[in-house]
Amino acid sequence: MEGYERASRVYTAEAASGLQWMGPFPNLHDAQMWVNKIIRTSWWKKHCPRVVKVLCEYRPDKVWHRAPSISEAGVGRVRFAAGGLCQGVALHELAHFIAWSERQDHGSEFVRAEHALYKQVMGEGIAGILKVSFVEWGVWPSD
Ligand SMILES: [Zn+2]
Numbered sequence: 091m092e093g094y095e096r097a098s099r100v101y102t103a104e105a106a107s108g109l110q111w112m113g114p115f116p117n118l119h120d121a122q123m124w125v126n127k128i129i130r131t132s133w134w135k136k137h138c139p140r141v142v143k144v145l146c147e148y149r150p151d152k153v154w155h156r157a158p159s160i161s162e163a164g165v166g167r168v169r170f171a172a173g174g175l176c177q178g179v180a181l182h183e184l185a186h187f188i189a190w191s192e193r194q195d196h197g198s199e200f201v202r203a204e205h206a207l208y209k210q211v212m213g214e215g216i217a218g219i220l221k222v223s224f225v226e227w228g229v230w231p232s233d
Pocket residue numbers: 182186194196
């Protein structure tokens with residue numbers, strides 16, 4: 091499966107799970123506080139030592155594409171599209187930091203990272219719903 095098709099299937103699986111737009115934030119500040127709590131956990135420090143801080147930003151000029159980035163100092167940037175300021179999007183973007191690749195791919199490592207992050211932050215039940223959808227859309231690793 092090529093990169094674009096793969097990404098598209100991951101997005102579709104997230105949407106089909108009903109979790110993609112879960113937990114809307116009223117503003118960027120609340121999103122930042124929620125993300126900070128995750129970044130401060132020992133779980134995050136263990137699974138993503140390359141990112142020590144995350145800045146949440148708006149990208150009102152872009153409707154969908156919101157590729158995250160990491161500076162040399164370990165500062166990650168999450169860019170929320172207008173209307174996409176929610177926990178589901180934040181978790182997707184944070185999973186990119188855990189399974190970091192310059193190409194922002196959505197391969198096996200990414201899918202496992204997102205599932206592990208969901209399990210840690212939202213609990214086993216919600217993470218299980220996401221996994222079922224990944225399996226249904228053919229993006230959950232078979233090994
Ligand atoms: Zn992505």
